[in-house]
Amino acid sequence: MTTPAEQARRTDSVAALQRLLPVDLVERGGRPFDPPAGLRQRRGHGAVQPLTLANGAGAWLVTGLEEARAVLGDVRFSSDRVRHPGATRPQPAAPHAGERTDGNFVFMDPPEHTRLRRLLTGQFTVRRMRALESHISDIAVRHIEAMRAAGTEADLVPAYALPIPSLVICELLGVDYAERAEFQERTAIALNSTTPPPERARAATELYRFMGKLVAAKRAEPGDDLLSGLIRDADPPLTDAQLTDVAVVLLGAGHETTANMLGLSTFALLRNPEQLAALRADPALLDSAIEELLRFLSIIQMGVSRVATEPLTVGGVDIPAGATVVIATPEVNRDPRQWDDPDRLDLHRRRASHLAFGHGIHQCLGQQLARVEMRVGLGELFARLPRLRLAVPADQVPLRNEMLIFGVHSLPVTWA
Ligand code: HEM
Secondary structure, three states: OOOHHHHHHHHHHHHHHHHHOOHHHHOOOOOOOOOOHHHHHOOOOOOEEEEEOOOOOEEEEEOOHHHHHHHHOOOOEEOOOOOOOOOOOOOOOOOOOOOOOOOOHHHOOOOHHHHHHHHHHHHOOHHHHHHHHHHHHHHHHHHHHHHHHHOOEEEHHHHHHOHHHHHHHHHHHOOOHHHHHHHHHHHHHHOEOOOOHHHHHHHHHHHHHHHHHHHHHHHHOOOOOHHHHHHHHOOOOOOHHHHHHHHHHHHHHHHHHHHHHHHHHHHHHHHOHHHHHHHHHOHHHHHHHHHHHHHHHOOEOOOEEEEEOOOEEEOOEEEOOOOEEEEOHHHHOOOOOOOOOOOOOOOOOOOOOOOOOOOHHHOOOOHHHHHHHHHHHHHHHHHHOOOOEEOOOHHHOOEOOOEOEOOEOOOEEEOO
């Protein structure tokens, strides 16, 4: 059985890759709504470009939409950093003879990924999502009322953007929200690309311990939550290690992502008043607004990558076996072959599928939930606080340049 520390190292491979990328490909500097400068400079240099990593290894950068789809839709591009460590080599390749014993399916290939993904999909039922929707509305309204009751100014991140998805994922997994400090802080440390690896490993290990205890509690006393459902439905049963991994993945993926989309989307709309006015005038625009914000903001910046398991060709470029391929999502989502004037936020834009949720077998499992959280979260916020605006100059809003998931650290707003 793999240990929590080994699991942590696997998860760390995303951070390891980020550290090997040139900084100007990762950090947006002071321009929160533009792709990082290095990506913008590479425009016109091809949809699949060679890239040299900090350790001297050659890699490939994919900036075109069709090419990114081709990579993510082809399972010969592996997600498994243990069997195919690629250029990042987060750990020595483990001599895996048989099936993997862990449950971190984000870093698995078929057939192991298929079984866990199918089990999880079975838990994200329409019934459960519907039940969550009214719950999400209650949470959003309650937090807006609390902000109003406390005055006329707030930092929107801790007051609104973070609690909504955190409460929802706790509800889904059956985690006691009172214990949120246990996971919010540790997830933040684990997702900070500048955290020294030993500290990150410690935070991740603690997170696994926390979740391990929860799994034991659900085994002893199952409830109506997703973890209990997995314990009940999986045949053959999942091990404690697998369940713990699944829980850690969902907890991390489920709250940091949507929280940052809520914070950054609000910032983007407040900085584009004509777009916000259009949304306020026509709330029916909300669904297409959310798709456009997902495209325009691309908060998972360079976090999606694969390793070629054999020589492969993408967009006419030959990629050797063992090469790391990095999907430059902020650029992919601005592909001029797909969108006119792609650097413009345009809520009326004709819908075209973006890659904010990825593509292929690993496409975001929580995307419908994330959409509901954004629809309710942004809808209630702008409807209930019609005078909402920034409480500080825009250039004083601290950006999450060092984090694996982009967004704002805080968003001081007022509604007086
Ligand atoms: C706006 C919010 C979100 C964004 C932008 C986002 C983005 C993504 C992306 C790009 C991937 C693909 C990773 C890859 O191909 O390597 C992914 C996978 C995943 N997401 Fe999300 N996500 C969001 C919200 C959520 C939520 C709310 C949950 C859970 C409740 C979630 C759970 C997952 C899981 C479990 C996977 C892995 C799926 C697999 O490997 O089969 N995500 N997400």
